[in-house]
Amino acid sequence: MLDISAATWAVTIGLIVALLAVDLLLAALRPHRVGFREATAWSVFYILIAIGFGVWFAVTYGGDFGTQYFAGYIVEKSLSVDNLFVFVIIMATFAVPEEHQHKVLTFGIILALIMRAIFIAVGAALLSLFSFMFLLFGLLLIFTAVQLFRHRDEDPDVENNIMIRATRRLIPISDEYDGGKLFTRANGRRMATPMLAVLVAIGSVDLLFALDSIPAVFGVTSEPYIVFTANAFALLGLRALFFLVKGLLDRLVYLSTGLSIILAFIGVKLVLHWGHVDINPSIPEVDTYLSLVVIVVILTIVTVASLIKTRRDPSAKAHPGSLRATRRDEERPDAAR
Template sequence: MLEVTALGWTLTIGVIVALLALDLTLGVLRPHAVGFREAAAWSTFYIAVAIAFGVVFGMVSGWDFGAQYFAGYIVEKSLSVDNLFVFVIIMTTFAVPEKYQQEVLTFGIIIALVLRVIFIALGATLLSLFSFMFLLFGLLLIFTAVQLFRHRDEDPDIEDNALVKAGRRFLPMTDDYVGGKMITKIDGRRMFTPLFLVLIAIGSSDILFALDSIPAVFGVTDEAYIVFIANAFALLGLRALFFLVKGLLDRLVYLSTGLAIILAFIGAKLVLHWAHKDISNSVPEVSTGISLVVIVVVLVVTTVASLMKVRKDPDAKAHAGSVRASSSTPVVSDDQAQPR
């Protein structure tokens, strides 16, 4: 079992908070349209920090735990790309101006990180108290994988979001973004801007992603510390990654299929782990090494197959996938999108 001292937790949280403050400064205090070169530089920085942390962590704690960290980080990073699909859909649906997209993404990442801390604490507690939670988590991931595969050619329908519907119905809303503010005053009346609804949409979608990603990473490791740092480092680079790959996301036509396979694999691993612990020691378990190889191979094959498909069929478009059938397609063209 991994032993992490109070000092270790303090230093780790300090690093995460410092990087988060840096992201907040870049995204909120200095709003601007992010170019490819800037996005590439910051994406490289965050990935390098995550790798460096993993190397140091592996040297200090042992490479068994180091392998668990890298496996968890790769799982969360690949799932975060699916987050980006939904972020693109939300930004397009609400016609968010480019100079305010950084602010939205930064607050979205903060919300996601807070939600994941809550789910990690809850998940770790449940797993330590009830071993059958491994079975429930495994079945949840398998169900999600099946649904994601069934609806792999669809996108989540933001218009069906209950919180967004309630916001539009009950809150006084402006038509414009009013300088990137979420709340403003017009003729002495306090009103909400479309940016507030965007954050509601992103925050509620973060809850759904947390419900999938936390059980998924617990399928790689049952160490709460590793689950936390894998999630944190995967999320911290999301703002820069959004601007780096948003023009390339349409090309990853098989990403949803690949993620469905990964979730199903991890779900099966959790079920086997439960059976090994509660039924019989003769039930085989899947090692971290095998998990890491399977995840990497699926992602590589998915990416290569996607690029080959788009090369043969330039009209092929990727979709985020959905866990349920969408009643309508929320994506609209730039000239049709209007702020609400």
């Protein structure tokens, strides 16, 4: 059992809040188009911070806990790339001006961290009280993996998102942006700008991803501190990573397939752990070192295979995948075949 003092928690949260504050201030004080060099520098900065923290953590608390952190970080980083796919779709759907994309992403990351912190607290409490939660989390991940694999070549239908539809019913939304404002006046009437719809879309997507990613990282470690830091450091680099790789995302044609395999693997790992604890100690478990190797190997194969595929077939395009058939697919005459 990992014993983390209140002071360590406070310093860790303070570091994360400070990094977020810098990101938010940059977005608010100097709205601009983020170029390749700037995005690269920030991406390297956040990765080095995550690695540095992991090295400190391993030296301070032991190699096993350090391995759990790095395995959790890699899982969350790979799932966050799928986040980026959806963020790109949202930005394109609502035609967000480039100078305000930084602000939208920072808001999305803050909201994602808040949601994940809530889910981590709830998940940790449930796992400590009810061991069968490992079974439920495992089955949830396996179901998610199957759905993601079935709809791996689809894009989520952002406009038909239930939160977006509810927002449009409750609040009139203008057709034009007003800088980075959420509300404006049009024809003497107070209205929301499309920026509000973008933030609602980002928030609802964050909620869905939190429901999947938290059980996934609990499949690697049951330590709340490791779950929180792995999530936090993976998400902190998301804003810079968006601007760095958004032009390359279309080439990761097998990413959704790879993520579905990873989620299924972690789901099976959780079910085996439940069986080992509650049914029979002779039921084998998958240790963290093997999990780390499997996840890295899957991601490497997926990336290399995707680049080979798009090099041979330049028309091939990646999709983030969906957990259900989109309305467009449901309306196609051949959708049921």
